[in-house]
Amino acid sequence: MKLHPDVQFEPQLKPNAWEQLKQFTDARIALGRAGGSLPTRPALAFQLAHAEAKDAVLKKLDIALLEQQLSALQHKMLHVQSDAADKDVYLKRPDLGRELSEESRLQLKQYAQQHPAAYDVLIVAGDGLSARAIEDNAPYFIQQFYTVCHEQNWSVAPLVIAVGSRVALGDEIASILRAKMLVMLIGERPGLSSPDSMGIYYTWQAQKGCHDAMRNCISNVRPAGLPVQVAIQRLVALMRKSCALGVSGVHLKDEHEMESIENQPLRPKKLF
Numbered sequence: 001m002k003l004h005p006d007v008q009f010e011p012q013l014k015p016n017a018w019e020q021l022k023q024f025t026d027a028r029i030a031l032g033r034a035g036g037s038l039p040t041r042p043a044l045a046f047q048l049a050h051a052e053a054k055d056a057v058l059k060k061l062d063i064a065l066l067e068q069q070l071s072a073l074q075h076k077m078l079h080v081q082s083d084a085a086d087k088d089v090y091l092k093r094p095d096l097g098r099e100l101s102e103e104s105r106l107q108l109k110q111y112a113q114q115h116p117a118a119y120d121v122l123i124v125a126g127d128g129l130s131a132r133a134i135e136d137n138a139p140y141f142i143q144q145f146y147t148v149c150h151e152q153n154w155s156v157a158p159l160v161i162a163v164g165s166r167v168a169l170g171d172e173i174a175s176i177l178r179a180k181m182l183v184m185l186i187g188e189r190p191g192l193s194s195p196d197s198m199g200i201y202y203t204w205q206a207q208k209g210c211h212d213a214m215r216n217c218i219s220n221v222r223p224a225g226l227p228v229q230v231a232i233q234r235l236v237a238l239m240r241k242s243c244a245l246g247v248s249g250v251h252l253k254d255e256h257e258m259e260s261i262e263n264q265p266l267r268p269k270k271l272f
Helices: 019-024 042-059 062-071 088-093 094-098 101-114 129-152 171-174 226-246
Strands: 077-082 119-126 158-161 177-189 196-204 213-220
Touching: 042 129, 062 077, 062 129, 062 158, 077 101, 077 129, 088 094, 101 171, 119 129, 119 171, 129 177, 129 196, 129 226, 158 171, 171 196, 177 226, 196 226, 213 226
Parallel strands: 077 158, 119 158, 119 177
Antiparallel strands: 177 196, 196 213
């Protein structure tokens, strides 16, 4: 004996009235329905997005690829490793991702002793929670940002590529290399529509023990998010104001007017 009658749904696909709004967002809206279920196409798209997000988190940073893409800059590069020896440890122990390994700390100190000059700017590119974000976005960002640094007459420290990194890992690196301004590029936690999102964290006079209130963050830097040119405009405006005030973080507000990028060249598909 059945307590409830069977519900029969029509088998054909039923479109959603909000379909026209999908052109304005990557959010999963207006998916339609087939009977009482999700249509096959959006169901498979969701599974693909979930797999891409997991792959972004678990993927190892391809240092050789980064070196190849950045070789045209002819700029010194250093490689460091956090205390998180592998991806499994990195995900389970966030604290270890904020600490340099002893070998990397010694390497940086030796380099600093051999090159005692101080720097205005240090760029650290760390894999974070999406190595893909760094591989896809960091080379083009660094190329464009170096040009701006030279225009501002800022001296730039060797580029540091960090594996197993959290945001705070850059603080000790900047302190050892005596850099006034730290620009930390890191792969952000992937969303189901953004496995390639890169974050930029800026800190004035960074040193070990800095807390998040001392940093400025520019998030979602990627082709489908915040364009590189806009991110650089915002970052440089913050850095110039930081130099004048000697602060960063909650005491430094982004109040500049955004310049138009409509007439600037599009980002090339192949960087170098």
